[in-house]
Amino acid sequence: MTRLLGFLTATRGGAKLHWTDWASYAYLCTGVFLMFFPVIWLVMSSFKTEADLQRYPPTFLPYQQQTIMVEGYDDPLPLFEMTGGEYEGMILAQLRRVGLQAQMIDPANPGERLRVGIEDRVPVERFTLATENYTELFGRFNFLLYFWNSTFITVMATLIMLLTNSMAAFALSKYQFRGRTVVLLLVIGTLMIPQTVVLVPLFLIVTELGMFNSLWGVIIPGAATPTGVFLLRQYMLTIPDEILDAARMDKASEWKIYWRIILPLSAPAIAVLAILAIMWRWNDFLWPLIVLTRSENFTLQLALNSFQGELQTDWSSLLAMTVLTLLPIAMVFMFLQKYIATGIASTGGK
């Protein structure tokens, strides 16, 4: 904790702050603001009611108008503070509003109806989190199902991808065979073909294989990525061949060399690829949109999309779900980010 504090308050040294300190902190603060403000705004907005979201000018914190139950009325009545006119300083509950006039009652004396101009009052508001945005996700919308679909696709696709890509990379980096370079160039060459070009043929294949509207239809086509093969191959090239020779002399089978030697030694590169794969799969939208048409197969991203209607958008639910969708990926990043720097630094060879 003290180390963190020391890091955050590091200066150039000396008793007074140097102008470079001011400049660096100004730069860093701007960066933090630019990065975090939209996210924080999103989180704040996700706790606002639909009415609060429509308010202009918008407020940073979520506010809700206070209400009160008054005898003789079934619904809670909104409270207003009077700022002018006859009843200035009183807190009244509104019965109904008609044009520029409103019918109010004093909660202490519910029998008498008061008539006031609407410019003479301001709503009584308090900071309140609209948690119903979140609870509704679990009740009204099948959030858990979408979450499960997304998780299943992400985990399975990442595992399959790591397995196939690392095996391909092992062969391409450690075995000598005729056509090795050609295969590698083919793999890298596919990087140059945009996904949109192969979208239709891929769709036909997936349909032909009976994977349309199945989660596997999303998992399988994304399992092999040229980026992954290339990244892992470059890393595996740095593993000395003598270690493999030593393992062969130790009577290890080729599978065992892959599983016990190559995989553990490639851990940093595999971690990087795992992070990338999780992000790709979790945030994937276009392909799932094409393959998955039934709502029980929807991923979170597709569900988010379905909130956005042609005529009406359910903003409060949309924002709450966006926050929940962001959380897992933010977690993955928080725990694995140290591998990204070390992994990428060491894939460049030595």
Added chain:
Amino acid sequence: MMASIELRQVKKAYGGAEVIKGIDLSIPEGDFCVFVGPSGCGKSTLLRMISGLEDISGGEIAIGGEVVNRIPAADRGLAMVFQSYALYPHMTVRQNLSFGLENINTPRAEITRKVGEVARMLQIDALLDRRPKDLSGGQRQRVAIGRAVVREPRVFLFDEPLSNLDAELRVDMRGEIAALHRRLGNTMIYVTHDQVEAMTMADKIAVLRLGKLEQFGAPLDLYNRPANLFVAGFIGSPKMNFITGRVDQGDRTLLHLDTGETLRLPERGFAQRAGEKVTLGIRPNHMTVGEGAIAVQVRSVEQLGGESYVYGQTSAGAPITVHSPGQTRIGIGETIHVGAPEGEIHLFDSDTGLSLRDD
């Protein structure tokens, strides 16, 4: 468990380039054989071919009388110690040692017993739970040797195992490997470019150059009776001195050196012909100062206290090293006359480089 090793016309070519040009070699079982030669002579390649990690382009390799050309490395019953140690970096010393045994499905208790035994023998039992990166060079070397020993192979192969150690440690490990050989009695093949290692450890030395076997024999045989100029120059430190000359047209025992001096060769022992161009070889420690015919201009003198080295040049420009026991009074710039006792000279055909010794 021991095995002899037989190489018959073994060849290796990469594309069109032949790096091993037909080697015949027979290593009796239980011998400590050293492959020595300058870098690029093919000694490591030859070792890898014996191990099975490199396939052979021609000829036959037999281990224990059985031709192993088609047998993969794992099944040849060999163990190898690599130059870079090649320990598994992600495993502890214990896991490094037991990996090979696990692969042949040795029972757990047996693995524990064998690993413990080998660790005690190599004095690495205190390091069993460390990882290779936490070990010093010498300790890694021991682990690498331990990994080879624990599998009880028929033959040990060492690929320049000491070249990454500092000089002092190298001498220690040299002694330990020799002791290991005495204790286990296995056939061992040891590759090095250091002729001192070869001389001190080997039962038999194979001197290689450019993919060819130059000479194969016991260390002192190679030292005393080098088969050609290359072996003469390679074995022994400091290097043998070479002076070129021509045998007299009439008298076969007269040698006219290129420096102008004339020497008398022994009557017997060499098969030189009249008028032939030859190279005279004399080891620095066989040079006698003051009683010879060859004039040497002294360029520098090294006084080591117990012994001294005098470096100079003949009038024809050939470098000459003279070793003298004790301390010397010879100064830089002086001209000294050196010679050698009759029995201590070597004579080579200048054109073919072959020794002219005829016995």
